Amino acid sequence: MSKLAKMKARLTPISHAIQAQVGDAFNMDALAQLFVKIEEQNEITPQLAQVLDYAKFIPVTNVNAVYGGGEILSRKKGVGIGEDYAGTGDIPLAEVEYDTVSLPVKVGVIGYQYSVVELATAQQMNLTLEADKVQAANLAAEKHMSNVAWYGYTKANASGQLEKVNGFLNQTGVTIVTGQHDWSTATIEEVLSDFNNSLADSSDLFDGDSSIEPDTYLMASAQYTHLSTRVVPDSGGKTFLKYIEENNIFSTQGKPLAIRGSGRGNGKGTASADRSIIYRRDPSCIQFKGNSVEFLTAQPKGLDVLVPGHYKYQGVWLKRVDSLRYLDHA
Known part of the structure; x- marks a missing residue:
């Protein structure tokens, strides 16, 4: 028609x-x-x-x-790693951790x-x-x-039951890394330490699995502003942001990592902290x-x-x- x-x-x-x-x-x-x-x-x-x-x-x-339908999703995360066998002792076990989310x-x-x-x-x-x-x-x-x-x-439905839909900034079951330094006053070494810490164990867990390894770092704009306006001492005018882009553990290994800023994460973390999102921008992941x-x-x-x-x-x-x-x- x-x-x-x-x-x-x-x-x-x-x-x-x-x-x-x-x-x-x-x-x-x-x-x-x-x-x-x-x-x-x-x-x-x-x-x-x-x-x-x-x-x-x-x-x-x-x-x-259709309305009234949807999906109940069992999300999985493999854990464990093999090790050399010494002839005796326990054998390490691989496990798959599951959590369930509803997507009505x-x-x-x-x-x-x-x-x-x-x-x-x-x-x-x-x-x-x-x-x-x-x-x-x-x-x-x-x-x-x-x-x-x-x-x-989160809101009450017609039956008075609470319904919850999670957004990009409040997913359940994900790793939350806590920053140790105030980026408005921290040294470049301290900022790089926090930045790399947010990637380090993720890199260990992924262990080269490029299908789930992060490729995007969506930084809370308040923090992005600190990095883009502060200048590294004795660097000829290089900003903290440029230094971080060039020296984080992903870039030094030749792994792509797009760093972007967004005001959406300002004040949205634990205890109203600014929250940055490190993720893989791929429909097979999100x-x-x-x-x-x-x-x-x-x-x-x-x-x-x-x-x-x-x-x-x-x-x-x-x-x-x-x-x-x-x-x-x-």
Whole structure:
């Protein structure tokens, strides 16, 4: 079915109200084209780009399950390592640690509306309606998705039971490294020590497994600012950030590590510490599962025409719990 045919079907419930205003000049195709045009004019405004920042850091995939469905995920992390056999003694055991997370399908709702008079005037005078209201609806939905992606939520459902969805900054079961030095005053050696400590045991645990080894260091912007503005003594003007980029244990081994800053982690760690995220930006390790807004059949609402919309989401799916860790700064 074409876009125009789908839109005509969606507008059927309000066609009589519009026709009453327009009279014999009423044209259903023209009305449908009017709505198709405003829903297609969904430009990436600066505000929308800002709330879509999670998509720059987390791979985004669509939700294919229906509302009420979802997945119960058993995440695994292998532990243990073999050792030389001395002829006697215990044999080391390999284990797989599991934890279980729930990823139910949730539904968000948003809508936009125009007055019957606005629509009638636009059709009579062959005017294009401003798409601001549709853009505002998409922006509102993405603000919701952004909050879910970064922070998750905990709230009571209709039965009074608490539902929890974890975000990028509060995943369960991951390693949390505690920084030992205040980066606003620490020496470059102390900062490098904290930075390497947030990577060191992860590198040991991964033991060359590039499929889960971190490739992105998303630093709380308050800490990123310290590193990007402080200058290493006797370095000819080299910033702490540049020094860290060149001398951390990943770069010295030729392993890629993109260091970025984000204000999302400021104050989000333990005891309100700034929290940085060290992870592998790969959909086999982490995904955000969410869909764009789908607008539904228009509904008369007094002298207005309401166009409701909905979108499905499941939140952040950390598929490999050992591919992500946090540094909570001193």
